[in-house]
Amino acid sequence: MTPERYLLTLRLVLHHGRELRRIVQPLFLVVNMAAAICEVARASPPEGYEFIEIYVGYADVVSTPRMNDCGQVVYSVGDYASPDSEVFLYDNGVISQITRNSVPDAYPDINDDGLMAWMVCSDGRLEGEVVYLENGRITNLGAGGFPRINGLGHGAWWRVRPPQDCAPYRTLHFYDGDGIIKLTRGKVNDQGFVVNDDDDIVWTRRWFCPEPWTSQILLYRDGQIVRLPASSPQSQMPSINNLGQVAWTGDNRIELWDGDKPEVVTDWGRNPYLNNRGDMYFLRFHDHNRTWQGWLRTADGRFYQITDDPFWNADGDINDDMEICWNSLDLNSRERRIRYMRRIRSGEADFAGDVDLKDYAALAGCLTGPEWVERENPGPQESLCRCRFLDIDHDGDVDLADVALFQNAFDPD
Numbered sequence: 001m002t003p004e005r006y007l008l009t010l011r012l013v014l015h016h017g018r019e020l021r022r023i024v025q026p027l028f029l030v031v032n033m034a035a036a037i038c039e040v041a042r043a044s045p046p047e048g049y050e051f052i053e054i055y056v057g058y059a060d061v062v063s064t065p066r067m068n069d070c071g072q073v074v075y076s077v078g079d080y081a082s083p084d085s086e087v088f089l090y091d092n093g094v095i096s097q098i099t100r101n102s103v104p105d106a107y108p109d110i111n112d113d114g115l116m117a118w119m120v121c122s123d124g125r126l127e128g129e130v131v132y133l134e135n136g137r138i139t140n141l142g143a144g145g146f147p148r149i150n151g152l153g154h155g156a157w158w159r160v161r162p163p164q165d166c167a168p169y170r171t172l173h174f175y176d177g178d179g180i181i182k183l184t185r186g187k188v189n190d191q192g193f194v195v196n197d198d199d200d201i202v203w204t205r206r207w208f209c210p211e212p213w214t215s216q217i218l219l220y221r222d223g224q225i226v227r228l229p230a231s232s233p234q235s236q237m238p239s240i241n242n243l244g245q246v247a248w249t250g251d252n253r254i255e256l257w258d259g260d261k262p263e264v265v266t267d268w269g270r271n272p273y274l275n276n277r278g279d280m281y282f283l284r285f286h287d288h289n290r291t292w293q294g295w296l297r298t299a300d301g302r303f304y305q306i307t308d309d310p311f312w313n314a315d316g317d318i319n320d321d322m323e324i325c326w327n328s329l330d331l332n333s334r335e336r337r338i339r340y341m342r343r344i345r346s347g348e349a350d351f352a353g354d355v356d357l358k359d360y361a362a363l364a365g366c367l368t369g370p371e372w373v374e375r376e377n378p379g380p381q382e383s384l385c386r387c388r389f390l391d392i393d394h395d396g397d398v399d400l401a402d403v404a405l406f407q408n409a410f411d412p413d
């Protein structure tokens with residue numbers, strides 16, 4: 001059997017396997033429906049998505065994974081106080097170790113150009129030096145912790161002052177590409193920064209001293225800091241996208257703000273992460289088994305439970321193709337995992353619901369290599385980026401074996 005024939009056969013098997021699941025799954029749901037009145041729906045991804053695992057191991061700490069629109073995922077493994085904490089990059093099936101040294105490297109972020117930022121911690125503190133890695137070169141941006149970056153390579157991070165009264169103070173520092181601006185000062189406790197491509201920054205300001213503690217959601221936009229109309233005095237974990245939408249958590253509610261009155265999108269959820277289309281990854285506590293599960297709310301208001309037992313699930317990230325990566329703990333094996341909900345590679349490049357001449361044009365472009373990547377993709381040169389969707393056999397290239405699989409799925413009508 002030639003490799004092409006083999007892949008074609010494999011493809012057919014996979015295809016029919018999926019068909020079978022499609023038939024079986026709805027039956028399964030119907031059967032369960034009666035019993036499910038007080039049960040929670042079982043996890044199932046939206047059609048066209050599947051789950052893989054990027055990291056499986058027993059590390060004490062694995063950072064919240066961050067991802068870009070090329071499907072690249074960065075994360076650190078190891079405690080921030082431990083020198084063997086290192087940064088890793090997942091890209092289309094390949095994991096690269098980015099750091100290998102005797103200092104703690106932790107909490108990386110990545111943008112669509114493949115620029116990475118993380119913190120090199122010092123003295124076991126949640127602050128150290130912020131470093132950027134771009135085109136193989138490391139730049140030190142000075143003191144700070146938990147950097148988040150945007151598509152322009154601008155970044156937001158905190159500086160920490162030692163505890164006074166009852167809490168440490170943390171101030172917001174913003175790197176605008178030229179220099180670092182101190183945006184907040186004094187006895188404030190600012191944290192959880194997210195910055196969009198318009199240099200809007202959202203974060204939580206907390207007061208730990210009062211009992212119970214209180215917090216606000218703040219937005220920096222056009223040189224002004226404004227307080228957003230969060231309804232709970234304990235609102236936190238804001239996320240902002242390039243539409244200017246901001247989502248946050250308070251009293252187990254998720255509110256979505258679009259410049260006006262916030263809309264409660266669910267009264268049973270926490271820690272929302274928005275993509276630039278308005279889709280949201282968030283967490284829900286499931287009382288019946290005392291676990292946190294990952295959910296997706298699409299921009300048009302559909303909800304999907306995407307994780308289930310025996311996983312305890314935590315924060316993550318979502319890209320504009322609605323692919324999601326997140327942290328997870330297997331409660332049976334005690335393994336930590338980074339799981340990834342990705343697009344099933346059906347031959348589609350544009351996800352318009354068919355494999356037609358438009359997808360064929362993209363395939364032809366991807367086959368020619370860097371030219372198409374440059375024209376259609378702002379992504380890093382070493383990454384297949386959006387061409388990954390046409391690497392149908394997941395082997396890191398778009399070649400004749402992928403073309404054979406594509407032809408099998410091609411349906412110009």
Ligand SMILES: [Ca+2]
Binds near residue numbers: 083099
């Ligand atoms: Ca290290």
Ligand SMILES: [Ca+2]
Binds near residue numbers: 355
């Ligand atoms: Ca298509």
Ligand SMILES: [Ca+2]
Binds near residue numbers: 391
């Ligand atoms: Ca391939």
Ligand SMILES: [Ca+2]
Binds near residue numbers: 401
């Ligand atoms: Ca190949």
